[in-house]
Amino acid sequence: MSSRRRGRRTSAPLFGVALVAAVLLGGCGDGSGGEVEPVVGVPLDPVAAGDPADGSEVATAPMRDEAAPTESPDDVQAKRMLEIARTGAPGKRPQAAARLATLGEAAARALRDVVGATNDDLGTLGPELLPAIAGVGDAELRARVWSAVHDSDFPYRPAATTALARTATADELGAFEALLEDPLSYTRSAAVEAFAVVDDRAKEDVVRGLLRDPSDIVRRAAADLLATWGEAWALRWLVEDLGRTDRFFELETGRNARYESARVLRGHLDRELFGYKAGDEPTTAENVAAIAAVREAVEARAGADAPRPPDFALVSDEVVDGVLGLEIRSCRRGEYFLAVTDDDRLLVGTGHPRSFALRPGAAERLVALAAKEFAEPDTTPLYGEFGCDQECYRLGAGDGERFVVRVMKGPQGPKDLRPERLDATAGALLAEIPEDLRLEGDDRGFVEELRDALRAVGGAL
């Protein structure tokens, strides 16, 4: 039970005053615990509380002021919204959380009762309540969300960052700037929103630097903000995405980029976007004309000498394929897209993947291992439990004769979900990657990063 609920009561008015005082003290404290002393040292029992159901002489005495206090309409509403936000239909939860956040102190009281004491406790609530916890106006609750963001094992760090960013204050910008170095692209892009909310244009150089981020998700968020700040040249990054047709095995990564960048461009240019249709190939006559018109509109706003996208952010039609594909999505350790090609190369990323040499004969060894490990027809397309985190193995050739095996996991901590045969496959892949390989800007070895990501999803290798 929360310490704030330990206050004893004598009369309803006194209780009300004390509760408000207690909440104010706790909510505006220094975060050192918020322990609230009992208001009055009267034992909480039916007799002392004047419970009419008791039937005793004391209880039936006329003690109007000592009757159990009724909850305020805001408290009732807050509890109801909290319940819907936690257990209602998925589509209603964020709406209920948004209503909850408007209820001020009543919302804070209700939230304090459920946030628990640890980040694990907070994680059990799911991502939907985070905007309310961060944005209800209670410093202690907001600090809990910051604590979660700084906990690499918290399962909803991007959602927590978004929740904080949307209500960011100027004195928090330093903390958000640090998050721009986060290993999760979704956390980095979420942190960008804080600079938009605070509208601190002194940070323009910081945001400009994100246009060189390896993730198109982050580059897109940076371009969007720079364009909002009047730097229309940044839209050039998004125009490039309109022509993308790149793929990672069967995943249409380019198509997704087309949709995402078209959505952002519509906000800066016009809703029709000159008739561009992200779902159609960029080579249709209509889309060729539309892309040209979008480019012309952007160039008309951008200075000729203004920055242009680097090579790795230009339009791409690369199809990443090979004898083994591994897609790792961990809400804790980040996303990795890996492909081993027939000629012993390791491709990392999508769009314009980086290419590294594997040990000679690596592809052949991996194919042989997969043939051995999966010789018995008892595999399954899904190991573990349905969830967001996953390892997706694509084994086979680039002609469609391929099978896909997934290990999936919910937001819980590490579990041993990966079957031995995939342990062997993943372990063999890591063994083929040179130990000294480091990606640009990373201070850790790539193998170590991958091992951590795999551990976070399917368990230790």
Add this chain to the structure above:
Amino acid sequence: MLFPVDPLRLASLAALAVLVAPRTDLAPQVTAPAPASAALEDAIEVDVRDLTLLEWQEGDRLPDDITKLDGRRVCIRGYMHKSVTDTVTEFPMVSDSCQCTGTLLPHHFVEITLSSGDTSPIPGEFEVVGKLSVGEKKDEDGFVVSLYRLSRASVL
């Protein structure tokens, strides 16, 4: 750029693919009957991102490209929302396999209602076909419970 594959290796991989016939007891189970191919012929293919990747707020008018799909039979490709953990007859379909990044607002999903039978959680992208209805549907509390609904749907 498509990467070349050695023919011998390709043959061994093809053999490998045959060897690893998926086990069915742990595979996603869909008891709803697949629609006849004839029923698919009149279905309009819709990318779930055409519906869900737009800026929308309660009360906003939806684009004509979307409203004209109201009442039409459509085939939609997307992902099952992670909130599904058991056998269901209804589920939200979303555009992104990873849903740890945000929250599910009404314009972020299509509410799928199977015509008959049920399904266990389905990993990866898949298609459903059914009749699409478009427009805000509110509950007694005034929450917009859905913007897009696919009724009498079948998982392909």
